Amino acid sequence: MTLKLKRLEHADGIEPPAYETTGSAGMDIRAAVAAGEPLTLAPGERALVPTGFIFEIPEGYEAQIRPRSGLAFKHGITCLNTPGTIDSDYRGEVKVLLVNLGDKDFSIERDMRIAQVIIAPVTQMPVTVVDDLTDTARGAGGFGSTGV
Numbered sequence: 087m088t089l090k091l092k093r094l095e096h097a098d099g100i101e102p103p104a105y106e107t108t109g110s111a112g113m114d115i116r117a118a119v120a121a122g123e124p125l126t127l128a129p130g131e132r133a134l135v136p137t138g139f140i141f142e143i144p145e146g147y148e149a150q151i152r153p154r155s156g157l158a159f160k161h162g163i164t165c166l167n168t169p170g171t172i173d174s175d176y177r178g179e180v181k182v183l184l185v186n187l188g189d190k191d192f193s194i195e196r197d198m199r200i201a202q203v204i205i206a207p208v209t210q211m212p213v214t215v216v217d218d219l220t221d222t223a224r225g226a227g228g229f230g231s232t233g234v
């Protein structure tokens with residue numbers, strides 16, 4: 087099984103998403119903003135950043151767009167909708183919704199590694215609406231019901 091990628095014109099010369107080490111869970115994905123025209127995010131600002139790639143994910147799988155911890159730690163840059171969901175039937179450009187939670191402007195340059203892509207299996211489950219559900223010991227307890 088492979089992840090098929092189509093490169094769009096504005097990603098000419100940009101490395102496709104890639105695993106940086108042999109054991110990496112995620113492939114780093116890069117910004118396809120125009121060369122010499124960085125996208126600057128002011129504190130609190132968000133932007134949909136183009137990656138220049140369309141994915142064909144095998145049926146039964148999804149791609150998750152997750153933040154890079156280095157960008158989050160050093161600059162407060164993260165994915166607003168993390169983990170972003172790329173559906174296997176999506177044939178548009180993959181985009182990364184970045185937000186600047188830091189206190190300084192942050193510039194996203196062409197080819198910068200802005201996020202990581204995790205491929206994960208998914209199950210579509212049929213839904214049934216019923217009147218009664220099975221009892222459990224937990225019941226409706228949650229949100230700290232078991233203590234600290």
Ligand SMILES: O=c1ccn([C@H]2C[C@H](O)[C@@H](COP(=O)(O)OP(=O)(O)OP(=O)(O)O)O2)c(=O)[nH]1
Pocket residue numbers: 151167170171172173174176179180181182183
């Ligand atoms: O970070 C993201 C999240 C989503 N998408 C694309 C791929 C995904 O398959 C599609 C729809 O995403 P989602 O279901 O999260 O958004 P929605 O608000 O429910 O839109 P839609 O009504 O199109 O499903 O948008 C991205 O490119 N990047």
Ligand SMILES: [Mg+2]
Pocket residue numbers: none
């Ligand atoms: Mg949706």
